[in-house]
Each structure stands twice: as C-alpha cells, then as structure tokens.
Amino acid sequence: MLAPFLVSAQGFKLPKNQKFQRVGFEMVNNLIIIPVEINGAELTFVLDSGVSKPILFNLSDQDSIQINNVSEVTIRGLGDGEPMKALSSMGNTFKLGNAKNYNQDLYVVLDKGINFSTSLGIPVHGILGFDLFRDFVVEINYGTGNLKLHNPIHYRPPKNNKRAQTLPISIERKKAYVEGIVLMKDEDNVPVKLLVDTGSSDALWLFHQPEKGLEIPEKNYEDYLGRGLSGDIFGKRTKIRGVKIGDFELKDAKAAFPYRESFGYIKNLGDRNGSVGGEILKRFNIIFNYRGGTVTLKKNANFRTPFQYNLAGVALQHNGLRYIAESIADFNGVVRNDDDTFGNVQILLENKTRLSLVPEIIVSGIRAGSPAAEAGLLEGDVILAINGKRIHRYKLQEVLKMLNEREGKRVRVLIERYNKDLLFSFVLKNVFE
Structure with missing residues (x-):
C-alpha cells in the first residue's frame, strides 16, 4: 500500500532544510481555497482530497496560462451527465510558496459550464488533491485558516492529547478512506467506510444500501446536493441520529443519500459506504499522513456548531x-x-x-x-x-x-x-x- 510513496521520482518538494511550508487559505462554503501558481500564473484552487490529478477549469478571457505537452482525453466525474473532452498536460510547474513540483501532470476542462465560481462567489480555477497529500504531511487548521505542508523527513507526530485522536486511513486509488459508525433509527449502529473528501461542502453522503442497514429515513426531501464535473447531483436530504469517527460523536447529523446515477462512472463501489465532507471535517483541525497511513483529528471551536440546512429552499x-x-x-x-x-x-x-x-x-x-x-x-x-x-x-x-x-x-x-x-x-x- 505504501510502495507508491517510496518510489515516486517526481512530486512536490521543499528546499532541503525547510521543515514545512505554511499556506493561508480562505474557507468558502466549507471548502478550502488555496493560492497556486502554475507556470507563472497565479490561480486559486479547491484543496480536494477526493481528486487524484489536478483539474484546471473556468479560464476566462482575462486568464492567461501556458500549459505543456498537451493531448486530448475524455474524463468523467460525479454527476449524471456525459463524459467530457479535456486536455491532458504534462511537465508543468506548480508552486505553493517554496513547495514546488517541476513535473506536474494536470487535466484542463474547456467546457465553460464547469464553473464553481458562480456558486462560491469568488474566482476558482481548479481542484488539487492527491499530489499534495502524497508528498507532504498536510496539517489543516480550520480555525486559523492555515495549511502546513510538512516535509515528511522532518515531521514528528504530535504528542498524545485528550482532545485529539490518531486513526488509521487506507489509501486506495489515490484517495483516503476512514472507518466510522452511523447511528440510524431504532438504535441501529452501522459500521461504514467513508471517503475523506475535503472537496465536498456537504456533511455526510451515504449510499442507499438497505442490506447493510443504510436505509433512507422516512423524513427526507429531494434536494440539489451539488455540482460534479459530469453534471448536477441530486438525492434525498435527511438527518440521522449521529455519526462516530473514532471516539468523536456528532449527534443529529446532516446526511444525504445521492442518487446512484450520479456515481455512474464508478462501476463497483466495493466496500465504500459514502463520504465525509467539509461540514463535518471543519469541526476538527486535521493532520493527514498518507505515508504513515494515519489521520489525526483534534476538536476545534466549530465542533458543536449546528448543522446548516437550506431552510428557505x-x-x-x-x-x-x-x-x-x-x-x-x-x-x-x-x-x-x-x-x-x-x-x-x-x-x-x-x-x-x-x-x-x-x-x-x-x-x-x-x-x-x-x-x-x-x-x-x-x-x-x-x-x-x-x-x-x-x-x-x-x-x-x-x-x-x-x-x-x-x-x-x-x-x-x-x-x-x-x-x-x-x-x-x-x-x-x-x-x-
């Protein structure tokens, strides 16, 4: 499982004696928005642990960026739409402060309909995920709005703390999964395996799997859950008794059951039962250590913040x-x-x-x-x-x-x-x- 980390010849690096790079971020609708320089162009990206390769989109007439070694490909993401044509580009330079990658691959989506800026209220040019989490120990402080990208060679895990807990994660197909328990009706506690998705502004998505105890509660309504690369995502919005990750329990948790059509590009969900997104993750300060196979959660001031619902509709x-x-x-x-x-x-x-x-x-x-x-x-x-x-x-x-x-x-x-x-x-x- 850890072999890909050890043999990767390229990737992000810090100067030899620099222990970490601090990067300020803006949190908008539970999403982490970070500044990224690509081939000299200053852009903004969503930090998305659910994406395997950077994707660039929403380039306006005012944006100018050179991309290298281009070929045409077809990609597909969440949503019930069709696959789309994109450009695959290799050998690009990415910079976040002194953290640099001189040989970064990326996709460029030319469809102007893919534009998250209109719903977030600020310019956003793309999503970036696995490559940062692969090459650094990524510490996210939701309270102060700061990332710390730790050089894994110099990183030392935090000491034991009553408010913090270190849990195992599995890295599969360049994505991180954590185990938890969802508290359904009638005292039914269901073990679940959840994708850790910082690129989702929602709280908890669960797949409708009655055979595993994941039945949609009677009190629900149809809702728009968000926009994926392949179209809009709809599902049933509801509330469950709670969710537990490690020793942390969040009661009366906001949840949604997305329609299966939105995951059409995933032929086999395997043992995955859903995903945990920004509205839950922001309640912790988090340290992702992909190489070590762990995530450390520490409660912050957001922990008891009530879940937000679209009351107006x-x-x-x-x-x-x-x-x-x-x-x-x-x-x-x-x-x-x-x-x-x-x-x-x-x-x-x-x-x-x-x-x-x-x-x-x-x-x-x-x-x-x-x-x-x-x-x-x-x-x-x-x-x-x-x-x-x-x-x-x-x-x-x-x-x-x-x-x-x-x-x-x-x-x-x-x-x-x-x-x-x-x-x-x-x-x-x-x-x-």
Missing part, C-alpha cells in the same frame, strides 16, 4: 454584473469605498449619485414545497435586498446565511423580475416537520 449564484445607483448625502468631491467586497467600479454623477458595478445574484434553483417556493419566488429572480439590507454589500455566502438564519424567522426578499421590483415574505421552517 433557495439556491443562489452570481450571474454577471449590474449597475446600481446610490444617492450620496454628503459629497466633498471624494468617492469613498469603505466596503471593499465587490463594488469597486464607480462613476460619480453631478447630481450626487454614484453608479457602482456589482455582481448580480440570482435564484438558480428552488426546492419544491419550500417556504420560498410557496411564497412565489422563481428561478431567475434577481435578489436586491433581504430584510431591508441591500445585498450588493455582502458576499454570496453571507447572502445565503441571511436567507437561512434560523427556524421561525420571517424573511423579506426584494427581487427584480422583468424590470419590476417585487417583495416576498416567508417564514423559515423546520425542513423535517
């Missing part, structure tokens, strides 16, 4: 840019922009009106029977304000949080539809009542 995404007009009460000839989120293109008119170019946020999906659907919101509606707050001042994930703050809260949403402003009001409900 609305999915949002960016949809290009739009102008907004704001009157300026006190004009002294200087345009101030204290809120440096998106609105950084401004025109000042003589009648003390400021035009700002800001991202347009639209409703990209609505769950049938949800409070938003019953109130009359429609796919394609442009969100203008929530509870009186103009949303152009906020990041996309902050807007989503406004829409799903807490059960029982009344939400008033101002939208634009066919050049008319409309106001809708609804109460957030317990999705399992």
Whole structure:
C-alpha cells in the first residue's frame, strides 16, 4: 500500500532544510481555497482530497496560462451527465510558496459550464488533491485558516492529547478512506467506510444500501446536493441520529443519500459506504499522513456548531454584473469605498449619485414545497435586498446565511423580475416537520 510513496521520482518538494511550508487559505462554503501558481500564473484552487490529478477549469478571457505537452482525453466525474473532452498536460510547474513540483501532470476542462465560481462567489480555477497529500504531511487548521505542508523527513507526530485522536486511513486509488459508525433509527449502529473528501461542502453522503442497514429515513426531501464535473447531483436530504469517527460523536447529523446515477462512472463501489465532507471535517483541525497511513483529528471551536440546512429552499449564484445607483448625502468631491467586497467600479454623477458595478445574484434553483417556493419566488429572480439590507454589500455566502438564519424567522426578499421590483415574505421552517 505504501510502495507508491517510496518510489515516486517526481512530486512536490521543499528546499532541503525547510521543515514545512505554511499556506493561508480562505474557507468558502466549507471548502478550502488555496493560492497556486502554475507556470507563472497565479490561480486559486479547491484543496480536494477526493481528486487524484489536478483539474484546471473556468479560464476566462482575462486568464492567461501556458500549459505543456498537451493531448486530448475524455474524463468523467460525479454527476449524471456525459463524459467530457479535456486536455491532458504534462511537465508543468506548480508552486505553493517554496513547495514546488517541476513535473506536474494536470487535466484542463474547456467546457465553460464547469464553473464553481458562480456558486462560491469568488474566482476558482481548479481542484488539487492527491499530489499534495502524497508528498507532504498536510496539517489543516480550520480555525486559523492555515495549511502546513510538512516535509515528511522532518515531521514528528504530535504528542498524545485528550482532545485529539490518531486513526488509521487506507489509501486506495489515490484517495483516503476512514472507518466510522452511523447511528440510524431504532438504535441501529452501522459500521461504514467513508471517503475523506475535503472537496465536498456537504456533511455526510451515504449510499442507499438497505442490506447493510443504510436505509433512507422516512423524513427526507429531494434536494440539489451539488455540482460534479459530469453534471448536477441530486438525492434525498435527511438527518440521522449521529455519526462516530473514532471516539468523536456528532449527534443529529446532516446526511444525504445521492442518487446512484450520479456515481455512474464508478462501476463497483466495493466496500465504500459514502463520504465525509467539509461540514463535518471543519469541526476538527486535521493532520493527514498518507505515508504513515494515519489521520489525526483534534476538536476545534466549530465542533458543536449546528448543522446548516437550506431552510428557505433557495439556491443562489452570481450571474454577471449590474449597475446600481446610490444617492450620496454628503459629497466633498471624494468617492469613498469603505466596503471593499465587490463594488469597486464607480462613476460619480453631478447630481450626487454614484453608479457602482456589482455582481448580480440570482435564484438558480428552488426546492419544491419550500417556504420560498410557496411564497412565489422563481428561478431567475434577481435578489436586491433581504430584510431591508441591500445585498450588493455582502458576499454570496453571507447572502445565503441571511436567507437561512434560523427556524421561525420571517424573511423579506426584494427581487427584480422583468424590470419590476417585487417583495416576498416567508417564514423559515423546520425542513423535517
């Protein structure tokens, strides 16, 4: 099992006497977004332990990058769509600080429909996973937003700690698996083998395997679970009594049963029962040691954070840019922009009106029977304000949080539809009542 690590002649390396490289990251929707330099171009990637080779996508007209030794291939990922054509490239230079790989393979997806930036609210150009975990001991501190890429030669495991536990992982087909227990109904505790997937923003995915005790609970609803390389992923959203990984137990855990069609490219699931994603992983600071076959979990301040559900039933995404007009009460000839989120293109008119170019946020999906659907919101509606707050001042994930703050809260949403402003009001409900 460990042989591939020992014989790899290429890969990421640190300077000879450097023990580790620290890399700051931004966490967006439970995903780790890291800066990566490829052949001199500065890009941003999702750190995705579920991907075996880096995949580059979402290259806009403003992005310029040289890639080497190209050939055409066909690839497929999660989702119920068809396989897609991509470019396979060899001999590229990847850099994360002083961590460098001068001979990195990657895929380039040219389909412009593969764009995670619109749903995350920040530019994201690709996903990167196994190669980093193979070559370093990867320490993720979700609390401080830092990665430490440890040189395995110099790495020393942490001392025993009551809040931390080191567990075995298995590395199969360049992916890590951990064993756990899911607590189903009627005191039924089911042992499971889970893919450790930092590239999933969800909490827990389980395969519908009644013969193994993994039956979908009666209280569930159909939901959009995310976007894969091969299309959208749908399934049944539900809640289970809990999940245990090692000695750590999370009660009333959020779970989903994705439809089997989304995993069509996997002919045989083997003994895998699902995956554990970012909404659970962020509750720990984690040390992945692929060479040693271990993962160390230490509870952090997120451990008891309630699981987040889409109470409103609305999915949002960016949809290009739009102008907004704001009157300026006190004009002294200087345009101030204290809120440096998106609105950084401004025109000042003589009648003390400021035009700002800001991202347009639209409703990209609505769950049938949800409070938003019953109130009359429609796919394609442009969100203008929530509870009186103009949303152009906020990041996309902050807007989503406004829409799903807490059960029982009344939400008033101002939208634009066919050049008319409309106001809708609804109460957030317990999705399992």
